[in-house]
Amino acid sequence: MQKISLVLFDMHDVLCRYDRKKRLDDLARMSGRPADDIFAAIWTSGFEGEADAGKLDADAYLAGFGKRLGYPITLREWLDNRKLATVPMPEILAIMAAVKQHAKVAVLTNNHTLVREHLDFLFPELFALCGDDSYVSAQFGAAKPDLAVYLRCVAAAGGTPAETLFIDDSKANVDGALAAGLQGHLFTGAAALRIALQGYGLAD
């Protein structure tokens, strides 16, 4: 059995659901602009991708977000809006908590530094389990599935690629982890995850 000392979880659609509609509806109410226009200006313009890859610091991200929104959104408004979209998945969080009995747990999400700086507010359940081992791609100057992000994240968490199990619902991201020398599990649900973890001796 391959020894695993670090289990690295993806966040969206593994540990929480991302409620895009609720978020866009709230931004539309706030700015007076149609949700589709906001989506195009922020999410399909490449802006979020640049932030996830670490090309914008927190201040530049918030200013850019407000510019594209057409409304000078404050940090408090942005945080409240972002939290609306974060819906915890208790069953998977419980699995993560149980894994802590056997290995270190961490999270690696394609996200920008503003999410990392305020994760204790945005997703307190996750922050309680991972603390400083909560990582966003922007910290590493690259986004999944770039191999560099896995290697830098594993090093930051004090692990080694061979003893790290990476869990993500994106096949491309799991393939990237495998290419970087990590072990990988394509997340499809709680039952399959439990079986995979049992195979590594990480679950009862």
Add this chain to the structure above:
Amino acid sequence: MANAKEKSIFEIPLDAAEEARLDALADAEIDAGSGVDHKKLREWLLQLAKGRKVSPPAA
């Protein structure tokens, strides 16, 4: 080298009817008093992380 382009959650078209159905379900649960606040969920997870077999929090 993994550089396959896969649609992110931001690129997948929303299923408006399904979103509305799920929102209505969630709203009904909260209105019925079945919502569990973040603090209770967080405390439950911290107990699990210590190896304690505790039941999920109730509303």
